[in-house]
Amino acid sequence: MLAQKYYWAFGVFVMSNFVLTMLAAVLTAYIAPAAAGSGIPEVMAYLNGVDLPEVFSFRTLVIKVIGCIAAVSSSLHVGKAGPMVHTSACVALEFGARRFKKYRLTCKWLRYFKNDRDRRDLVTCGAGAGVAAAFRAPIENGAAMTNATANVSMWRSALLWRAFFTTAIVVAVLRALIDVCNSGKCGLFGKGGLIMFNVTADDISYGSKDLLPVIILGVIGGILGSLYNFLLEKLLRVYSLINEKGCAYKLLLAAFVSITTSFCLFGLPWLASCRPCPINTSEACPSIGRSGNFKKFQCAPDHYNDLASLFFNTNDDTIRNLYSGGTDNAFSKYSILIFFATSFFLGIFSYGLVVPSGLFVPVILTGAAYGRLVALLVGSHSTLDHGLFAVLGSASFLGGSMRMTVSVCVILLELTNNLVLLPLVMLVLLVSKAVADVLNSNIYDIIVKLKGFPFLEGYGEPYMRQLTVSDVVTGPLQFFRGVERVGNIVHVLKTTGHNGFPVIDEPPFSDSPLLYGLILRAHLLVLLKRRQFLPNCSLASSDASRLFSPLDFAKRGSGKGDDICDIHLTPQEMNMFIDLHPFSNTSPYTVVETMSLAKALILFREVGLRHLLVIPKCSSRSPVAGLLTRHDFTPEHILRLHPTLTEIKWKRKKLFRFYFR
Amino acid sequence: MLAQKYYWAFGVFVMSNFVLTMLAAVLTAYIAPAAAGSGIPEVMAYLNGVDLPEVFSFRTLVIKVIGCIAAVSSSLHVGKAGPMVHTSACVALEFGARRFKKYRLTCKWLRYFKNDRDRRDLVTCGAGAGVAAAFRAPIENGAAMTNATANVSMWRSALLWRAFFTTAIVVAVLRALIDVCNSGKCGLFGKGGLIMFNVTADDISYGSKDLLPVIILGVIGGILGSLYNFLLEKLLRVYSLINEKGCAYKLLLAAFVSITTSFCLFGLPWLASCRPCPINTSEACPSIGRSGNFKKFQCAPDHYNDLASLFFNTNDDTIRNLYSGGTDNAFSKYSILIFFATSFFLGIFSYGLVVPSGLFVPVILTGAAYGRLVALLVGSHSTLDHGLFAVLGSASFLGGSMRMTVSVCVILLELTNNLVLLPLVMLVLLVSKAVADVLNSNIYDIIVKLKGFPFLEGYGEPYMRQLTVSDVVTGPLQFFRGVERVGNIVHVLKTTGHNGFPVIDEPPFSDSPLLYGLILRAHLLVLLKRRQFLPNCSLASSDASRLFSPLDFAKRGSGKGDDICDIHLTPQEMNMFIDLHPFSNTSPYTVVETMSLAKALILFREVGLRHLLVIPKCSSRSPVAGLLTRHDFTPEHILRLHPTLTEIKWKRKKLFRFYFR
Structure with a gap:
């Protein structure tokens, strides 16, 4: 530019932008498609309770970091805050759950992170750390995370204190790095201290x-x-x-936008x-x-x-x-x-x-x-x-x-x-x-x-007050008996996608059909893999705690769960039995079928449930009327079952939204 | 002092302090004892779900304002932030619920504040406004209120937005007042702008x-x-x-502390x-x-x-x-x-x-x-x-x-x-x-x-995991039949202090004993006052919605509820019946008796319940095993029932508290 070689300058500008954009796009498209976009919707959905298999994997983490640097450097009009939040969330999950086990670095206290709730806390803190790092401005962690988690299902009071602790560490590390970089060796990084846009107009007054x-x-x-x-x-x-048409089209689109951007920036x-x-x-x-x-x-x-x-x-x-x-x-x-x-x-x-x-x-x-x-x-x-x-x-x-x-x-x-x-x-x-x-x-x-994430809003839609839970329970209910044939379990697991099943005791184990508890698909898979079956339909004599340790049932990192298709059993084994009693959750949360949907949603969301059992009002019928999952509370599902509600929904919703959010 | 008349000066100082302290103490002791102290524990308890009859009354409000001004002026070493929070909470409740009705100013949208949840929101916003006004520093509203409400039972996401709105108005009003007072006519009030302690050390650096x-x-x-x-x-x-010994002792104590304070301040x-x-x-x-x-x-x-x-x-x-x-x-x-x-x-x-x-x-x-x-x-x-x-x-x-x-x-x-x-x-x-x-x-x-408020902590104590809900259910359960004799209702209401009663349908209204719902004492009192009784034990034929409007059952301001002793019925009326079916909550939240206490506490606290019904595991017994209230979850109650848990409690609690709060 200084030598007035404008075409040369333009060429260099376009080419460097193009190469950087393509680097980001190729990496993202071919290696980790989940790294595309800002990642904040994914973090919100995860905190809301949606399990996303690939979004928080190690591969996504690496591509997100490299891709974000490339994309931001390539003059594309994109930000770095969202990717940094996603990155921090990935680090939190990786640190908490997965890598450590792989590299035999798992230590005793990491077992605290083997359940959903603690993992979500970890991701919240991680996301907070990401916000703090992105803006180098730490207090909003409290407020921002409050806001984020006010929109998600699983908020707990201890979280605030932990998030605060996390932020304190982010601030300390940032300050140390800035001190190191103050000599000017780190390019633009060291500039600005902890406050980025220090507006120094001295006399701000307004009337x-x-x-x-x-x-x-x-x-x-x-x-x-x-x-x-x-x-x-x-x-x-x-x-x-x-x-949707394929990776080539994705890359073509990215190339087109990159070149357009370069033309705009240089031409305007x-x-x-x-x-x-x-x-x-x-x-x-x-x-x-x-x-x-x-x-x-x-x-x-x-x-x-x-x-x-x-x-x-x-x-x-x-x-x-x-x-x-x-x-x-x-x-x-x-x-x-x-x-x-x-x-x-x-x-x-x-x-x-x-x-x-x-x-x-x-x-x-x-x-x-x-x-x-x-x-x-x-x-x-x-x-x-x-x-x-x-x-x-x-x-x-x-x-x-x-x-x-x-x-x-x-x-x-x-x-x-x-x-x-x-x-x-x-x-x-x-x-x-x-x-x-x-x-x-x-x-x-x-x-x-x-x-298309099944995101649960913080409030019930107005029409939910007019429905009872029995209005949205669909399909035949799959359940297991207290002592169940292995073949039956395998069949049900193969033919349905459900993740939780009620366990019902029937004669001879009880006088009348009785809800014993709830068992999870993941736990059934562990049982099937161990092959500790019973030859006939009776209660297990041995103590389950000797055969299994609690860690066997600990939740694995997402995307690494067992699959029923990987388990191959002989016909003899298929005819044997499993006693499900020791492995069931004997006190699942239940609601009565006449409860209003809005009220059940409060329970579901505030307590942070995955499965909510519906029991009949009258005890003479089957002991379970249905099983509600997150999917059953989504407006899409409800409006498909009750199409007449649509109009009421939209008329009221606008006013409602204005007042209540 | 300038004329070196030190004894005179001391006398004036002591006397003015004494008179102001006595003014505050006499007003508080004789008119509104609830106005003593900071008021923040009361606000916390109210937000946690404890109903406090006199704490938020109009009388308390007036005395709090006058007393706080007198106490702070009297050189007593006390603050104004807590009383301001309490005052704002009072204003919120008065505005929302009570005065307006009295002065016939009630308008349609005020009916939104006729229930507990909205009132608590109002108090939260009010308290936030109080904090903002006390420190003239508005952002911490978000954080402070989050923290306050993280410790209370009933937090909802819409609250943040409302609290923010409230604070914005506080800031606007404060700024307007400061602008008016900038001329210096308002004494010390106008000074300092919105930031009170503007530290202007230019070069703050630390290594x-x-x-x-x-x-x-x-x-x-x-x-x-x-x-x-x-x-x-x-x-x-x-x-x-x-x-406890009486008002005279209270005043004597205040006088003693006031004079001691004066001596310290003047003598030291x-x-x-x-x-x-x-x-x-x-x-x-x-x-x-x-x-x-x-x-x-x-x-x-x-x-x-x-x-x-x-x-x-x-x-x-x-x-x-x-x-x-x-x-x-x-x-x-x-x-x-x-x-x-x-x-x-x-x-x-x-x-x-x-x-x-x-x-x-x-x-x-x-x-x-x-x-x-x-x-x-x-x-x-x-x-x-x-x-x-x-x-x-x-x-x-x-x-x-x-x-x-x-x-x-x-x-x-x-x-x-x-x-x-x-x-x-x-x-x-x-x-x-x-x-x-x-x-x-x-x-x-x-x-x-x-x-002695029954305050529910945000987390369960560790020993709660070892107990089931049936371990803490005590006493004989008081319940009503679907169609109940008036005399029986009056007797139960007079002899117990319970606020909620299960309603159980028995033959001939159902085949077997069946939990129909839950009815509140306040609603029973409304029914008794109206005297719409049935001559014999049968279902009511007329539609309840014609006899009662929803507003009849709206919650009144605290301390103004009906009392059973005010209702006098004739012996004929005592032998008549009431059909409780239309007035019961037909889908109360329930838990099974084998659920762990910690798990039930999560439900109770997160959803913000007052009554939680416990149903038996086995359906052949009575349909209700007990009723849990806030009181049943307090450590005092649990440890009285299970004294052996005490030691475990203290050993673990310290570590627990350190990690989790």
Whole structure:
């Protein structure tokens, strides 16, 4: 560029972007498809109680880290926060459960992580550590994780203290690394301390006349945010059609977006006119060969291209530029407009690719540009600093698309280290969230829905109050007798996909049919593998605790469970029996069949269940009326069974959502 | 003082303190005893699910406000944060439920607050607003309320958003008031903006050599904090013995503490020597006739008494003085030591009096003095600013006595508006909490226990895993038949204090005894008052919905429930019948009698129940084995039934508490 070889420069730019994008895309598409996207919807679903086999594997972890670095470096308009959260969650699970066993490093206290609940806690802490590391801003851990886990099934009070502990360690490590890197050997890493965007506009003051512009900013931000969600949903549907056709199509799509992005980034700054450098600036202007606010691009000496300053910076630096106070005249109206539109659409187009890509940074960046644009349009009608407008713009756009008010508020305040802004940020967030909630639901909910996870909402839909649990119980119930024939168990396990079965005692083991307990598929598989069968239908004489240790039934890492097809039994063995009594959960949670669905959902969700037994009101019939799983509470399932409810649902839902979330 | 009439000054000081203390004490003792103390344990207990009749009444509200102002003005070493939280909770409940009805202002949407759950949400938001107003620092609302509600039974995800909304309004109102008061007409109120202790030490930096002093500070702070809790518990026991003897004794106690406090505050500064005013200070020195850092007291011109500066200031100003940077030489070692000891013991002695009194400010003040003391002792071994040491001292003392790590961390950071401190504050909090947790439990738990509230902890004690629910079910079960004789209902309601009764259908209404549902005492009282009885034992023909509206069964404000003794029925009516079927909850939550107590506790606590029905394993017996209430899950009840568990409890509990809270 300095030698005015613009075509050469363009070629190098396009090629390096292309190669990096392709590296990320090839790795993701061929080795770990689960590493694509931000990973936050997957973490949310996992914390909600959905088991996802490949999402937290070691392979995904490695590809996510490499792919995220490549994708962010490749000038694609993607963020790093989401992938970092996913990465941390992967590390948490790997550390807690799997690798250690493989390498014989398992120690005694790791057995605490052999169950679902502790693993979910671990993932929560891991995700919190990821957020803290991504933003280098630790307090929002508490708030963000509260918010995240308020939306998930399994929240416990001890978690807060553990998450706090985790964050403290993240902060300590970060600080130590920053101290080491302060010498400048680590590139951009050491810069900025623990607070990233240290806004140092000294005298921030605002009065009642600034309220109107701020409220308008919030309203339009809410509309833009929900438009963003709307467009992203449509585009993700189109992308998923393309991606379904095979890996080649995925790569082609990534290549196309990469080249388009390069053209935009390199081509658009030519539209902006050169501006003279400000006179009393502490920074080098134009900044050449280093990260800085005043990019020379094609300009003459002592001039800079404001649009290039926005495009040719790391995302962090661009945000810092937009947030910085006292720079009202640094950017022209048209440059900001072009940057806003480009950022808005590139953010949408880049998300669905097969590369690890976060949403948070593009949204915050687009919002900051939007805020600056509003500031320039409002002009002298408001005395607020334009950098402050940028912060509020980010808040409104985040409020409009992500809707996580408290977390966003805390994250923004930590990023800007300025608590005086708080009232304005809160106001903007409330306005934009309220506006956007009327229009559609938040971006993560949309993605979770598109991915088809059976996500349980924090609240029951209104129509659930009109249904009883017996209205949604379907199909013939599969159950086992207290002492069951092996062949029968194998047959049932092979022909159904259920993960839990009621155990019912019948004569001669009890006077009348009686619910004894609940047995899990995983435990049945362990029993079948051990082949400790009984020759005839009687209670087992030997003590089960001598034959099995509790660790035999410990939950394995996801995706490594046994499969019924791997177990081959002889015909003699198939005719033998197993006494299921010692292995059943003898006190499963139960509800009566007349209970309202909304009430059963509260139990299911608050206690964090996987199986909920439905018992009949009248004891003379069979002792179990059905078995509810997570799937039975999803709106899709319920509305398929009761199609007439659909209309009521949507009429009420909008108001409901506005009040209650 | 200026005219050197020291005895006169002392007399005025003692008398004004005495009169104000007596005002607070007389009002509290004779009009609203529930207004005594901080109120936070009561709010915690209410949110945990304990109904407290008088604690949130209008009378308590008024006395709390007046009493708190009088008590804080009377130089007693008490805080205002706790009473403000309690006040806000009262306002929330009054607004939501009671007054409006009385003044015929009830409108349609207020019916949302006619149930327990919404009321608890309202109180949570109210308490959050109180915290925000007390510290003028809004974000910790999220964290503090999370923490508070993590310890209570009934947490729901929608709450976060509502609490956030509430806080936004508090911030807006506060800012508006501060703007109005900026002219200086409101005394001390307008000062300080939204951040109270704006520490402006410019260059805060710390390195690895500061770690050791900080860790030692945390360890000793943890020990001091638990010592504080220990002494406070002992003293509260003594005080409660005195207070039980009658109002006169209560007042005598308050008078004694008030006079002692006055003697301490006025007498101790004479021990300190006068110090020359610093030369280049922006403040007036000595400050006469106004709030300031350099009190003249008995000193010569251009000198100040450092101990008097600490004693004769508002608590807020003293904290600000101790926190301010660059004042390493402002206080002498002995002054700080005297102030620390006085603050430590006066804080303990002042809490149990019959005046509204908070704990937070005394603890934060004592901690700040402790931090300064450590700083003076460490001397040149650390490069940290002494003001920073004061902040860390507060953190360690708060961590040692209150243990609410996350909230304390956020509150301190907001108060000091300096996020750079975060890693050190977290470290100190972790160390002091860990140390103190080994020694005893946190201060609010101690007070809740002393007050005898049936508070349900967030986790089950380890011994609960060894018990089944049938182990703690006691006494003969009181139940009603589906159609029950009025006289029988009246008899049972008069002879028992139970609030919920199972309804069991027997022949001829069913083939075999069958659990129909659960009916509440409050609903039975409504039925008895209406006198819509049946002449004989048969199902009611008329539709219940025509005779009663849902509002008849809406929960009234606490302390205003009906009483069975107010209902007088004729002998004819006593022989008539009521059909309980339409009024029963037909799908109560149930557990099987073999379920472990720990598992039942999870259900009880997470879903927020008041009654949990226990059904027998075998259906041939009576359809209900018992009814569990909050009381049955308290350690006191369980350990009385199973005394052998006591030792196991204590051995395991300490470790357990350390890991899991």
